[in-house]
Every structure is written in structure tokens, then in C-alpha cells.
Amino acid sequence: MSRAALVTEAIDMNAIVDEVRGRNGERFGAIATFIGTVRNSDGARAVVGLEYSAYDSMATKEMNDILHEALAIAAGAEIVAVHRTGNLAVGDVCVMIAAAHVHRASAFDACRYVIEEIKKRVPIWKHERFKDGGAEWVNAHSLARATPDHS
Amino acid sequence: MSRAALVTEAIDMNAIVDEVRGRNGERFGAIATFIGTVRNSDGARAVVGLEYSAYDSMATKEMNDILHEALAIAAGAEIVAVHRTGNLAVGDVCVMIAAAHVHRASAFDACRYVIEEIKKRVPIWKHERFKDGGAEWVNAHSLARATPDHS
């Protein structure tokens, strides 16, 4: 069963691959995954950790909408998408998408679509803590500018 | 260190992701993977297992050539590509590519390039065993036809 969710615990990569493979991993042949991890720098500034927060109900709904769109692109795919929230350390996995399909092109397309759309649309925010003691909302620089009308 | 190899033992997916992430998994941010598994059917025929064989020295060389081409496409990537040979059961992982990069587009491009080229060029062959008792070289149907000049 395809599913999308916010999670607060660490993301178990093997478990998610096994989940999309199905009980015996025998139906699909091709699994594409994307794993996002917390980087140790943002531009020139050293990052020590960050906190992801979300508008939970809407984020879950958007992620599920995205999943359904991906399943329309790659009919018959099995897709799992999870995004972690809360405090994360450098190196932690923050997001993982796994898409299984009979054909590898469809597995890649579905996986790629889901991560691109998550980045565009899902109401999740990232607050980075820097080694220099500072902290900042990522993208907060656009706060003082006109926000483009996404609607 | 990026690397490509033929392996005879089971492929440990978590270990390969950890390998491209680097010691602390902190440099890259984006990891794209492709995992190929043995399907339970080939067209209408039920598959019970298969054997991959390779021209070992040339397969290893071709896989490393492909890796270097991918590293030219996605400069700074860390890529691991492994292909299993020998007898595999339905559901077993036969090939895995993991590509880590600062940017997800490059991680996806590198991963995709490597699997597409492996399928095209690396001298590995697949002998499928069917539930009906038959066995066949995959693609062996082209044996009696003119082989296109790949050179």
C-alpha cells in the first residue's frame, strides 16, 4: 500500500525499501529511492543542526495528493514517502521516497516527481542552527519581499 | 571513494547507502538509488530463479568506465554500483546503484545514467529458470538474428 506521512522518529531506509518491494519483493523489479540528509553547511555557514516543523494536517494532505498524482503518472507503482520533523543532527535522513514499479523509467519518474513536489508544495519549514551561534529560517530571506502568488 | 564491482554475495542496501553518504553522511544532502530485483515472471512465464554470469574482467572495466562517465556528468558525486552474479532467487537484489551529491538533480542523473549504461553495455547475461521446467537466456531470441553492431 502506497502511503505518505510525517514522522518524528529516525527513518529506517531498509524498512522502507522492503515496504515498497512487498512481502516477497518479487513483483516489481525496479525500485528508485531518494534520500535527503542534513548537510553540514548552507553556503559558507557551518550547520550544527536544524529543526523541521510542519503544518501537520495540511502537510499530510499535500503529501498524499502528491502521491496520488505520482500514481497517475506511474500506474501500478508502489510508493512510500516519509518526511521527518523535529530536531535533526547533521547527517540525519530528513526525507525518503521509494517507488517500486515493473519498469525502471516509471520508478524513477514517480520518485523524482514526489520529491520535487514535496519541495515545492508541502508546508514544512526548516530552522537551521549555525556553528557561529546564529539560527535562521531557510528561505526566510524572502519574508521581506513579495511572496509569489502560488495559487 | 566511488567504485563499481561485481559481487557474489547478497547486496546489503543500507551498507551501500552508508558508503556513498560518507563517514558522517554530512557532505551531500541528496542520495538517489536504484535497486533491481529478480521478478517472479517474464511476460507470461513464471520465473523460479535465475543465474547471472559475466565476463568478469571486461564487466568490471565497463562498470568503472560508466562510473567515470557519470562522474563527468555529475562532478563531485560519490557513486557505488554493484551487480550480483551467480544463482539468485525471486526477490533477490541483483543490482544496486547509489549516487550522492550536493544537488538532487545531479544525484538522480548520475544514478540513472549508471543503470541505463549497465543495461546497455556491461557483459552480463541472465539465464532464467521457469516454473514450467524450461530455462532460457534472456535476449537469446536475438541469437538467430543479426546482432546489431554495437561498436
Next chain:
Amino acid sequence: MDITVHVFASYADAIGSDRATVSVPDGATVGDLRTAIAALSKSLPPRPLIAVNDKYATDDVPVGPKDEVALIPPVAGG
């Protein structure tokens, strides 16, 4: 009518709260709400993004006191 708005992340920092109440005329739309919300703080953009009932909403969408309204800063998931 009074509309309670959920406020997140950098926008919550800007207004100093994760919730705000704005007054708009009965029959107001998301467009009216955006103008009223932008007036809460100079740090907010002139046309902040609004979600109504977990969905991004365009200016023509009507809002009422029973709708769940949220102010959505630029997202940064993934």
C-alpha cells in the same frame, strides 16, 4: 466577522505568535483576508500565501469563521 489564522515558522516569529485574529466584513474572501493579515506586521509580505481547510486558496475563495485558515511562509521541506 473575526477569523482566527494559524501562523507558522518565520511568519509566527514576525508577528510574535502562532495565532492571529483578524476582522473582515461578512462575506469576505481570501483576497480581503490577505490584505488584513499583511497589515499585522511590516515583516510580512504584502500578499502572504493563505490556506483554507488544508488547501492553498486563491483570492476568490470565500472564508467564514468555521474555516481553518492558515498563513503559509515559503516552504522548505525535503
Next chain:
Amino acid sequence: MDITVHVFASYADAIGSDRATVSVPDGATVGDLRTAIAALSKSLPPRPLIAVNDKYATDDVPVGPKDEVALIPPVAGG
């Protein structure tokens, strides 16, 4: 001169061996070798793919007894 050719997979089944020796004139090329190899079995294609020293080789590549020559059936990895 005699050239020993490594033979794999379906082609090995076709000729009944994973190795074959073919005679070609001194100074022969991959093109000459292909013709000689195709004559080994009716089950082989007229222009089978050849690798010389772990590299796919075009017809103009010269071959000698010290080269590692292999006959490459359609690949099916991945």
C-alpha cells in the same frame, strides 16, 4: 595464425564450448575474425560482437595471438 576466443552464455551453448580457436591470416582484423567465428555455428549471428582486451572492438582493429578476444552475446545485466 590461431586466435583463441572466449565464448559466453548463449553463444557458448551454440558452439558447445566456452572457448574456440579460429585460424585467420597474419595481420587479420576484428572484421576477419567475425567472419571466421560466425562460420563456427549456424546458431551464431553473421556478425557477432567482439571484444579485444576487455573493449568492444570495431572491424578495423587488428588482432594478434597475444590479444584477449571474446565473443559477446546480447547483454542482459541490470
